Amino acid sequence: MKDSVLEIKELVAGYAERVLIRNLSFLVPEPSFVAIIGHNGSGKSTFLKALTGQIPYQGQVLVQGQRLPQRTGAIAKTLSYLPQKNNVAFPVLVRELVVMGLFRHKKLLDHYTSADYAQADSVLHHLQISHLSNRTFTDLSGGEQQLVWLAQLMLQNTPLVLLDEPTQQLDVYHKKRVFDLMASWVKKQQQTVLCITHDLLNLLPLQGYLLNLSHPQPTLEPLSLETVLAHQQLLENPLP
């Protein structure tokens, strides 16, 4: 039997005196898009922090049948992660930041080659942000920075991609484009995408699943007009 791409078994995670994820179990059988939704503070980022080894957890996470290590370094081959806030403390050109997405294929002191830069240029072109290529990253607007991080994530090309509100600062046009882009990662590259979002209406055209962490016992539900609208209504009310 083929291994499922992702299986979460009885995951428990949270902080010192506050368990936020209680006995979460679900299975993603094949490469899929999974929208993680829920009220502010319901534990969405906490869930991704557990998967990325930033906080300890109980339970099991299996990726393609293998237990995901709990150490950040060892996880890097399997998954890429775009946090909600990602600061860069030094002035770096956009093209240089994007090419770093290939770090998994490099040894410590390796230089990036012209073929690597060609790949970086290609994803910048794909995201329609080639004009930002030689700009200093820290001078860009919040939305432009978000698109640059997405370009870097594309170069990482891991089986599992975790994104924490990747469309938060984007305009209406770019929000739609980024949701289309995530759908194409699933379809064309067979990647599994877990995306935290509050943009429920943008989920309507997509195929995949929805996981509402505001629910007392969250489960994967197929994305459809009915499920999205039902959850939108739930989220319009206070956290139970």
Ligand SMILES: Nc1ncnc2c1ncn2[C@@H]1O[C@H](COP(=O)(O)OP(=O)(O)OP(=O)(O)O)[C@@H](O)[C@H]1O
């Ligand atoms: N390091 C920490 N120590 C203690 N509590 C924390 C820590 N980080 C987050 N929390 C708390 O855990 C709860 C869940 O936080 P989390 O960031 O997972 O929520 P979220 O669902 O992603 O919310 P949002 O939609 O606002 O991004 C919040 O109440 C938050 O204050």
